[in-house]
Amino acid sequence: MERTKVLLVGVGGFGAGYVRELLEGAAGQRAQVVGVVDPYAKQSPAYPLLERAGTPIHETVEAFYAQGEAELAVIATPIQFHEHQACFCLRAGSHVLLEKPMAATVEQAKAILAARDASGRKLAVGFQWCYDRTMLRLKADVAAGLYGAPLDLKAMALWPRDRAYYRRGLGWAGKRLDASGAPIYDNVVSNATAHYLFNMLWLPGADFWGQGLENLRALCYRANEIETFDTVVMEGRNEAGARLWYAASHAAGRDYNQNPVFEYRFEEACLRFGALGETGERLTAWKGDRLVKDYGPSSLNDLTKLGVVLDHVAGRGPLPCPGEAALKHVEAMEALRLACPEAPFFPPERVEEADGFKRVEGLGAKLVELYRQEAFPESL
Template sequence: MSKQISVVLVGIGGYGHTYLKNLFNEGNESAFVIGVVDVAPERSDYYEEIKDRNIPIYHSLEDFYQDHQADLVIICTPIHLHKSQSCLAMENGSNVLCEKPATANPKDLQEMIATRDRTGKKLAIGFNLSFTDPVQELKSDILAGKFGKAKRMKTLVLWPRNADYFNRSGWAGKKYSPEGEMIFDSVANNATAHFLHHLLYLSGDSIETSAEIDQLSAELYRANPIETFDTCAVHLRTKNEVEIIYLATHAVEEEHQQCIHWNLKMQQ
């Protein structure tokens, strides 16, 4: 059996539960949890199990590194913490899987990339759905020219989110953190960002690259009492001349539970 990698999970509530479920799964032989970090660990559904497994719990990643090293840091915290925690992890010799979006601040993104390049560590962003078999197979078929060249890609995402969703955490639907860091939590950069990512990824010229945006216009709306927007109509053109239309909303009735339509127009 190959070496098990050591993982520290930062953010063990919310979506962190999904990571813990998989890491604690009996079938997982590739990684083990060397520690967890959370400012309020007792709120996690896995708190008792983490204690039963004698996994050390820390309130900050700095404190974790006082005692341990880790092969991989998984960052599953609010958006405005991603840059500082990712850079700290890479500076301490760990590879990073940071949840999407990388950050809302373009300058912070450059710092994350520069830190990755300087430290030689891996930095992955959790657009996990683009790496599922159906999306990978579709991209391979597009690159192989099975449908001709992509002209236009369009997605409609109807993903109901009620007040409980926006009230679950202090950063939900916010523009800035109390310290002034950019969050811009919205239907475009958070919950349904996967589907915008698919469109850019599928338009990319190689299996490893996404298309770059050349021009973009958008209409933004909100039905919920939030600072950002829960509904958007985005029209963009990529540098490799694909037109992308991304229509997404959280402001729909429950019967539209996660309804997603795709439409690809190809030039034969």
């Protein structure tokens, strides 16, 4: 079988996983890395693999396409580069798998969609939960109307992140703009916990395009020395009128390291992922206290998406995370910026720091209680 030619754009951080999957994992049987674009590739933990494979490394997408071609470009770079790189790769004739968030602004995301349409190539976005087989089984049941209409959806993720997280790479985390003025707007729900807000937008619809968030209100705060925010409680309605409630924080403390948890109440059942205080990762459907369907464990964090996208560009199988769905997350982020133009710092007397982690006194307990009650507070 002819292997698909893949260009990897951004190979440190999350991109290192793609290098391993393609050079050491099963994906290497079906795809061949024909080049890398990353000006700092040597700093990647996966660099020894690239060196051993003799993969050509370039500093820009322009330099790669001046001498080579790729059927698929996988882009895992900081957010400020997504629009330019995705548009360039599409126009150069590659399909694109673009890491989430799709872009920093709605205007950029729409420019990527326009480049896709003009090129006739495919665009997939890397919200990996959409590609997970267990999640797709649940999505199919929801789309078939098995659970009726969605009524109330809530989700929460409390992941401690330390100073090193905010300082990694080019130092783009938690920034609004980069030094050249390019928008980034990186925050707790545009980036690290984006998957769990996105899932609420994507799961209820009948197709893979998802439903946008409307009537948003939000509280945003920061404990870390960042320009955006590391803590959010937000609620709104989706296009079908269901209520969405979401909370996330990087500053609730390491004793509140709550993996994502959700409860989506539909007319006929309540869909659950995990439970408060647990790390269980099963997707289940309940009627009252009765378990009506156990979908099984659902992986939050693997690279199944790469195989699904390789299949799709080869004309086999659907594309569960198209740009139209990811645009709805970018639109929600833009609405969030309007709702929270300037996030206040938590009062310094509530913030303590240990081993580089900022922790806000009482925040974890408060968020857990709010999640239980699905309540929107006056303040955090």
